[in-house]
Amino acid sequence: WIQHLMVENISTGVLCISPPLLSRVFQTLSTGVGFYNSALKLTGVPFPFAYAQVCDCLLLLHWAISPIVTSMWVETPEWAAILSFTQVFVLW
Numbered sequence: 001w002i003q004h005l006m007v008e009n010i011s012t013g014v015l016c017i018s019p020p021l022l023s024r025v026f027q028t029l030s031t032g033v034g035f036y037n038s039a040l041k042l043t044g045v046p047f048p049f050a051y052a053q054v055c056d057c058l059l060l061l062h063w064a065i066s067p068i069v070t071s072m073w074v075e076t077p078e079w080a081a082i083l084s085f086t087q088v089f090v091l092w
Helices: 002-012 019-043 049-073 077-091
Strands: none
Touching: 002 019, 049 077
């Protein structure tokens, strides 16, 4: 529909553009439509359920182990809480 509007406005004189530039615009639009259709193909592929479950389990494991490891790494409990909260917050 965009190309149709462009052609109509060129024929009425609203868009005054040279033919080489116009062909380049049409080429860029068609390339964009091709990329859009490729992206639509990717959205049709479902995300694997087993992979999602493994990711969730690893996030829970990180949530449980991160404070323990961080408390062994730093000396004060305040820094351990801040650093473990930051790590978990960034990954979740």
